[in-house]
Amino acid sequence: MSDDTSGGVSRRKFLQVGGVAAASALTLAACSSGGGSGGNGKSGSKAISVWTWYGNQGMPNNSPLGSEFEKANPGTTVNIRTFGNTNDYSPALAAAIAAGNTPDIYAPSFSAISYGQQGVALDLRKALGDSFLSQFFQSDNDQFTSNGKQYGLGWNAQSFGLFYDPAQLSKVGVEPPETWADLIAVAPKLKAAGLIPLSMSANPSYGLSDFVAPLITQASDDPTLLLKIDAQEDGKTWNDDAVVAALDKFQSLVKGGVFGAGLLAVTYATGEQLLTTGKTAFLWDGSWVPNDLEASSPTFKYGVAQNPAWESGAKHWTGDQAGAALSVSAKSPNLDEALSFIKFIFEPARYSATLNAAQAMPATKAAAATVSNPQVKIMTSWLLDGLGAPHILYGPGSETGLSNACVAIVQGKTTPKEAAASIQATVNEALKR
Amino acid sequence: MTPRVQERAVLRPTLRGRTQAAAFVLPAVILFGMFVAYPLVSGLYYSLFQWPGYGIPQYVGLQNFINLATDPSFLMALRVTLIYTVSTTVLQTVVPMLIAIVFMQKWRGGAILRTVIFIPSVISLTITGLLWQLALQSNGGLIDTLLSDVGMGWAARPWLADSTLVVPVIIVVSLWQSLGFYLLIYYAGLQSVDPQLYEAARVDGANGLGLMWHITIPSLRTITTLVVSLNLINGLKVFDVIYAMTSGGPGNASQSLGVYLYQLAFGSENGGSPAFGYADAIGVVMMFAAALLFLAVNIVRRERLS
Numbered sequence: 001m002s003d004d005t006s007g008g009v010s011r012r013k014f015l016q017v018g019g020v021a022a023a024s025a026l027t028l029a030a031c032s033s034g035g036g037s038g039g040n041g042k043s044g045s046k047a048i049s050v051w052t053w054y055g056n057q058g059m060p061n062n063s064p065l066g067s068e069f070e071k072a073n074p075g076t077t078v079n080i081r082t083f084g085n086t087n088d089y090s091p092a093l094a095a096a097i098a099a100g101n102t103p104d105i106y107a108p109s110f111s112a113i114s115y116g117q118q119g120v121a122l123d124l125r126k127a128l129g130d131s132f133l134s135q136f137f138q139s140d141n142d143q144f145t146s147n148g149k150q151y152g153l154g155w156n157a158q159s160f161g162l163f164y165d166p167a168q169l170s171k172v173g174v175e176p177p178e179t180w181a182d183l184i185a186v187a188p189k190l191k192a193a194g195l196i197p198l199s200m201s202a203n204p205s206y207g208l209s210d211f212v213a214p215l216i217t218q219a220s221d222d223p224t225l226l227l228k229i230d231a232q233e234d235g236k237t238w239n240d241d242a243v244v245a246a247l248d249k250f251q252s253l254v255k256g257g258v259f260g261a262g263l264l265a266v267t268y269a270t271g272e273q274l275l276t277t278g279k280t281a282f283l284w285d286g287s288w289v290p291n292d293l294e295a296s297s298p299t300f301k302y303g304v305a306q307n308p309a310w311e312s313g314a315k316h317w318t319g320d321q322a323g324a325a326l327s328v329s330a331k332s333p334n335l336d337e338a339l340s341f342i343k344f345i346f347e348p349a350r351y352s353a354t355l356n357a358a359q360a361m362p363a364t365k366a367a368a369a370t371v372s373n374p375q376v377k378i379m380t381s382w383l384l385d386g387l388g389a390p391h392i393l394y395g396p397g398s399e400t401g402l403s404n405a406c407v408a409i410v411q412g413k414t415t416p417k418e419a420a421a422s423i424q425a426t427v428n429e430a431l432k433r
Numbered sequence: 434m435t436p437r438v439q440e441r442a443v444l445r446p447t448l449r450g451r452t453q454a455a456a457f458v459l460p461a462v463i464l465f466g467m468f469v470a471y472p473l474v475s476g477l478y479y480s481l482f483q484w485p486g487y488g489i490p491q492y493v494g495l496q497n498f499i500n501l502a503t504d505p506s507f508l509m510a511l512r513v514t515l516i517y518t519v520s521t522t523v524l525q526t527v528v529p530m531l532i533a534i535v536f537m538q539k540w541r542g543g544a545i546l547r548t549v550i551f552i553p554s555v556i557s558l559t560i561t562g563l564l565w566q567l568a569l570q571s572n573g574g575l576i577d578t579l580l581s582d583v584g585m586g587w588a589a590r591p592w593l594a595d596s597t598l599v600v601p602v603i604i605v606v607s608l609w610q611s612l613g614f615y616l617l618i619y620y621a622g623l624q625s626v627d628p629q630l631y632e633a634a635r636v637d638g639a640n641g642l643g644l645m646w647h648i649t650i651p652s653l654r655t656i657t658t659l660v661v662s663l664n665l666i667n668g669l670k671v672f673d674v675i676y677a678m679t680s681g682g683p684g685n686a687s688q689s690l691g692v693y694l695y696q697l698a699f700g701s702e703n704g705g706s707p708a709f710g711y712a713d714a715i716g717v718v719m720m721f722a723a724a725l726l727f728l729a730v731n732i733v734r735r736e737r738l739s
Contacts, residue, residue, distance in 0.1 A: 090699040094707065097487045110701050111705045111707065112705070113705055114485060199572075203566075203593070203679060205683060206701065261571050261591050262592075265593035265679070274572055393701075394705035395705075396703045396706065397702075399701045400506075400685075407682065410683075411683070429504055429506070430703055433483065433710075
């Protein structure tokens with residue numbers, strides 16, 4: 001190489017061409033597709049992609065489910081991609097779907113029915129049949145069903161209860177309350193002992209929505225009412241008497257001094273911390289807590305009690321919907337393989353083992369009978385006993401409206417009736433979009 | 434070559450030269466097109482539609498913008514964003530400037546203190562938000578515990594749970610995080626001020642405050658314009674520190690336009706059906722607002738110069 005251009009390649013020319021080539025290569029690399037629909041795998045085999053954020057709920061990136069399926073089905077590759085959390089996951093899924101590159105199997109988050117109605121998610125009732133779907137808790141099937149079509153399958157069910165330290169309660173001389181009034185009654189004793197009577201996550205604010213939504217079922221004893229209010233069906237609105245009663249009950253807890261200062265800033269992580277550091281008597285939280293505590297505080301001994309009832313002798317209705325679910329892409333190029341994988345992972349023995357390893361609550365009745373973690377077993381039994389009530393809101397503006405109404409009640413800025421009206425106003429505004 | 438021909442040769446690049454220049458600029462143009470121009474045009478386009486991000490978009494014209502005008506959540510987010518933007522712009526312009534001027538006095542330990550002040554700037558806003566969220570917890574959080582330990586327990590507050598306190602607290606956290614960065618910019622700018630100006634002013638009888646007002650601050654005009662512009666734009670699009678600390682809560686007391694937009698597109702704000710078109714409309718409003726503010730700053734700067 002020389003500096004002149006009399007023959008051969010000049011150094012300047014080489015650097016120019018090399019620089020442009022390198023920049024172009026970087027640009028092209030940045031354009032490369034990041035995945036989504038599996039398409040074809042290595043050397044012509046079929047590939048299916050599975051996207052979730054269920055790393056702690058039985059489907060981490062290195063889940064053996066993929067390799068086990070590949071062994072049983074030579075010629076099929078399973079690419080499991082597990083995101084850290086919904087903040088990482090949701091934009092990635094939205095981009096993949098908008099690009100027409102929907103993963104073959106994916107966590108639908110709030111949007112299973114909407115995906116189904118727009119042809120993004122497959123009708124699993126038609127694809128898998130009633131017999132397959134009957135193994136799931138009915139509530140988990142209902143939350144993904146619209147007009148007789150089901151667009152999602154529960155991967156984890158959930159229920160909610162009061163977590164507590166038995167040794168601490170014994171020292172204070174308090175039992176887990178049967179009713180909300182019982183909780184209000186023991187609140188002064190717990191505060192005198194230096195404890196926050198009841199903690200829960202309210203940051204993000206939808207934790208409050210999870211708490212109050214089952215109170216609507218408790219007030220009405222009708223688990224279908226909230227579903228109708230959420231969908232604004234059969235003339236039901238958020239101004240319903242059961243909603244006002246539930247918000248009134250919530251206000252009584254606030255005025256009864258049950259919650260600590262700074263409730264509205266408590267996160268899921270700090271709530272668990274309040275329990276394990278002995279600062280709170282009860283933590284109201286969901287069935288994922290055993291898994292969390294196993295990782296963060298494996299030696300901490302705790303118990304779980306039922307969601308307090310509306311009144312003595314009433315049902316201990318508690319939230320029961322599947323927080324983690326799976327949908328199948330209606331446009332998957334390897335649909336048969338995707339459906340085979342679904343059937344594979346839900347085979348009773350395999351599904352039980354997977355969820356037990358993750359200490360997560362299963363969504364099928366058969367697996368519910370084989371739960372190994374004692375606290376998860378207790379919480380699962382509530383669903384088997386028929387105490388499940390809806391707690392996830394899918395209607396536009398519903399969750400935001402209910403959460404904001406609860407915040408206003410905690411801050412003493414509104415009455416239950418006004419709060420209910422504000423929820424309906426938020427929903428009306430959202431329906432315009 | 435005659436001087437005239439030489440001059441023309443310098444001023445008019447050859448075809449080969451233009452081709453080479455284009456080849457070097459092309460990758461940047463492609464990247465700009467892909468990651469700036471296309472999303473911008475696409476956002477403008479979809480703001481005219483009702484679209485959940487999948488399926489067939491439904492054209493609604495300017496209806497999204499009309500709905501924004503009466504949407505209480507949007508108006509609240511706009512208010513939060515404006516308060517945050519104005520406050521952080523003023524604080525994150527004036528405070529670093531004053532501290533940089535103090536540091537110019539060259540006293541022992543100045544370099545160490547400058548480094549300490551700069552350290553938070555290397556932490557991402559998301560991590561900053563998460564750290565301060567823990568520190569500001571009411572039960573066992575670092576701040577309230579420290580206040581209690583020094584006998585100032587009366588000052589402890591539910592910092593992130595109080596709707597009136599949450600935005601000021603986030604502003605203070607933002608100032609803590611960005612102070613070092615803007616301090617560095619001002620400090621670098623102060624190095625280039627001609628010392629003879631100060632000498633001449635002292636000869637004329639100017640004292641410390643006078644020197645600052647008549648020499649230092651006017652000399653930093655260009656840098657101040659840059660700092661103000663950066664603060665305005667960063668304020669308008671604030672998202673990560675708020676989302677990490679409060680997710681826009683309690684309620685929507687700290688929900689900025691960026692957080693509201695995110696919740697509409699990727700969160701549960703619109704329930705089971707995301708509102709991409711509506712979120713795009715908010716993005717368009719933010720873009721025009723940023724452009725107008727940037728234009729205003731430059732007009733003011735040019736008028737002052739002339």
